[in-house]
Amino acid sequence: MNLDFSDDQKQLQDQIRRFLSEKCTPAVVRSGLEGGEPFSRELYRGLGEMGVLGVAIPEAYGGVGLSHLELCLAAEELGRALAPVPVASSIYLAAEFLLQAGTEAQKAAWLPKLASGESVGTFAFVEGQGRMTADKVAAAVRDGRLSGAKSPVADGDIADLAIVAARSGAGRGEQAVSLFIVELNGPGVTRETLASIDPTRGQARLAFDGAPAERLGGEGEGWAIASQVMDRAAILMAFEQVGGADRALEMARDYALDRMAFGRQIGSFQAIKHMLADMYVSATLARSNCYYGAWALASGSSELPVAAATARVSATQAFQHCAKNNIQVHGGMGFTWAFDCHLFYRRSNALALALGSLSTWEDLLITRLQGANTQAA
């Protein structure tokens, strides 16, 4: 038994960490916050050149051809660094959709561009408030033309292509939904940038009016494919969340060692010490659940749906917990614009909703445990 990454994988992680600490400076992270671009194209291209974006994409499609384990560690580093780049949308989702369901031609057309960072992809799924269900899909494709609106779409303001979930064909319920590739720079697409709680990652509303749409995967299979791909993405995003949680914990620890009040380091007050210990506990449990997810992802285990929901619920909580208490430990300083605490707080809460809210994933986890239980019985 070996529930750990290999030395080679850890070395790669180190390289990515060094790259990000050099290139993903606070000024780069804060650009969107200060009214500039929420997205650093330079950083993104750099990640492409380094092979981070394509690490799990086969060489035949311009990738590096390593495994999802390497991608997990890359995700952790991106989370730590709060990197303002659309890796989740473009790689965990768009590229993964193509890999799982694309035809040879679709893969050849898009994967090399996604792997190099030349193009950005995203997943256009949600339509408005509340939990997303198949019945809420109103966007529809007729004769290869998409009409309707998707909102919010992460990185929809900068993406070049979207995988869109839309109604088509005669199926009902989940079987009514299919997936389509839509070029966002083409005709029939309007975008509107949305203000969000985390301006270091863009959000947009996409309106489609007869936009050319090419089906991805079988007719009526959209919901099933999306749920599979979202499970895979959930594990990767959980690694981002754990990376963020760890960094928030470190910041809080460092501040608790530095800051003096009442003649002592505040880290010597048990109220603070125990708060930090609890942050460590939730970050550790989440990390262990993520390793389980990484194993399931890389081995193609039938436990993947359970592992994904487990990692996702655990990591969401850990990041939220560490980020909010990081502000608390920093006292008044934590509530300033200048300190980075609020960036982690914003990101933790934005990631908690991306791919579906915590309660959605809690529900999924129990559904899947029930399924596993019936199978075992």
Added chain:
Amino acid sequence: MDFEDTPEEAAFRAEARAWIDANAPKHLEAELKRAGFASSGIDSEDPMEASKAWQKKKAEAGWACLHWPKEYGGAARTPIERVIWGQEEGVYGSLSSPFIIGHGMCGPTVMDWASEDHKRRLLPPLASGEEIWCQLFSEPAGGSDLAGLRTSAVKADDGSGDWIINGQKIWTSGAQHSQWGLLITRTNPDAPKHKGLTMFFLSMSTPGVEVRPIKQANGQSGFNEVYFTDVRIPDDQRLGAVGQGWEVSLTTLMNERLSIGSGMSTGFPELFEFCLSAEIDGQPAVDDASVRSRLAQFAVKQSGLKYTGMRAITALSKGQTPGPENSIGKLVAGATMQELAMFALDIQGQSGAIQDESSPMNARFQQVLLRSPATRIEGGSDEILRNIIGERVLGLPGDIRVDKDVAFRDIPTSGRK
């Protein structure tokens, strides 16, 4: 990254499984399986005799205290093989509960600090379960603050070199069943508190030792008070130098951490099973949205502990020593099992208050409710574990201490300010 055995591990697992299959007390399996919590579940025979019989059988075939050297009753197996054994032993593992303190804490201390003669005399019967040990550490004045203990050991004035022990221990689990005890005492009240301690072992039948069971909050009597009145023990029962007792006790306490891998359960599997069958308003409880949310919270804790344990085993198999980060196991499991029990009773509605044969799952959750407060205290309270994580793992400063470099007799205590 994988959960596969190496070929050697697989061979060992097969060997262990075959032996267990051929030798385990199968007639007890059903009782052990439906055991509630905090009890062996065995009614058909004396539970202690059942435990001893299984332990003896294991010892004779070389399956007891697997990682101990052979000359001391062990089998010189690797830590991973010990973990595999635990997985294979399954439900029969709970028969080992009377030996946990002896095998997990007292034995390793004797191994590190006793003379060769004593090791050969004491360890094999400890391994085989013929002799049971208890840990005589905590006192009314020294629990979390173990070094605050007051039981005194004074050299006899007859030149024999013997020690005379007077004082009181408390919360001593299993003392009423024990043949031997590991005893920490104060030999120098003029030294600072951690410097004046000395460790001994003694037979529990030594004259002057009196064991009085304490009735626990849950009605059982697992722990005891142990009184020492002019108890005389020879100097060769001393472990470590005079004044070195704190260091020796750390061997004991550190060894607690080595008992990882077994991965403490939070009781989630039982709760989940219960929620599948229990009903709320005529519907399965598991279909209720609020139940699902709570279940998911418990599930990720259970899973997080399980895989944290597996990461620790992975580290162990690479030759790393388990460190203070392993404190999280009991911290999470203790608090979680308590919340989980309250939640299970909540689902039972007003009937949750009833603890009898009509209570679901042999009143398991009622038992957990009443026993789990102790889990959060024994072997290091939640607060002490948080201090350990804060200070040893995260590197935060220790508490400001008022009792460190003062003679022990000058430190204020409860009732003596």
